[in-house]
Amino acid sequence: MSLVDASVLTPCPAAALLASPIPADGHTMAADSLLRYLQIKVHHLIQRESWNRIHVVGGYDRQAVISGHEKTGKLFNVERPTAEIHGRELVIKAFPGNDYVHHYALIIATYLAMTNKPADIVRYELPDPVVCRAAVELLDLDMDGDLVIVGWGLAHLAPAADAWIYGPGYAWQQARLHGRRVIYLGFLHSIWGDVAGRVVTRLAELGARDVVYVGKVGALQPGVEPNTRLATGNTSLLGGTTVTWHDFFGDFATAQPGVHTGLHVTSPSILLENQGWLTEHAEHAFVDPEIGPMGAAAHHAGIGFGYLHVISNNLARHYPADLSNERGRDVVHRRSILVEQIRNIIGNRMAALSV
Secondary structure, rough: OOOOOOOOOOOOOOOEEEEOOOOHHHHHOOHHHHHHHHHHHOOHHHHHOOOEEEEEEEEOOOOOOOOOOOOOOOOEEEEEEEEEEEEEEEEEOOOOOOHHHHHHHHHEEEEEEHOOOOOOOOOEEOOOHHHHHHHHHHOOOOOOEEEEEOOOOHHHOOOOOOOEEEEEEEEEEEEEEOOOEEEEEEEEOOOHHHHHHHHHHHHHHHOOEEEEEEEEEEEOOOOOOOOOOOOOOOEEOOOOOEOOOOOOOOOHHHHHOOOEOOOOOHHHHHOOOOOHHHHHHHOOEEEOOOOHHHHHHHHOOOOEEEEEEEEEEOOOOOOOOOOOOOOHHHHHHHHHHHHHHHHHHHHHHHHHHHH
């Protein structure tokens, strides 16, 4: 048995909620880009076959049917939710987290609606908090006041390509940077939304003093071209409440050329970021699902947190690069330059702290 409670193996328990598709014509992504984004996320069994019911649950189960659309050529965040067949009903198992389960159910329902298939067959069940905590508690590292760098681009940030030590769903390596031990930590699965907050809580329990999250955000200001600038800050709007944390970078990152700062907004799903949502948050700077929960968890645990992200897309203006074509050659090249800048900023910040 995986981390899924046995009760979810009945394909549609009474606790299941309907996943309503998002209208494509009101979304901040153009319809063709939105459909491409969905196609690279939806499990191949859903794209190839018709089902009477689809039920999305929280459970990390690599023994179930692995998606044919999992990423290749990457070390981390390569795994998609898996599937378990029950006759003409399908159970989709996403890594346990409220935001991720809901997000993936919206992905499936919206994909079905956009491809003219019945979308009212999709239900989701929010995972038990005990299951969510147990999934993250599989992370087990020996730390003592270390800096942990977690997230995206780690293959280019960590010093050794062949030094990764693997655990259940993650890999890590350590190095010394300006006299301090640094842990590079990557996850094979997504740590979407509230999962990322629990990761920070777990790292604090294990002895981390600071956590730096490297990833990607969407810009909410129309003049910011994707893949040309970095984002940082120490404040996020999370569930209608402003949260602030002790910023690992202080004012150091914001003083660097090409680094943009401002108030971040936490959104539990890209599918919810329609034009009405954009109008409501037009005065803010960035959006992603993880920064707010991570910053709030760090603040609660009394440790430092900082993010330094590539601005990967723009919700306020359509640019050629968006979330549907991230593997394009020009995008990859531009991001490689930004990752090198991230490496330099982290190194220089560590050097300044060691003085």
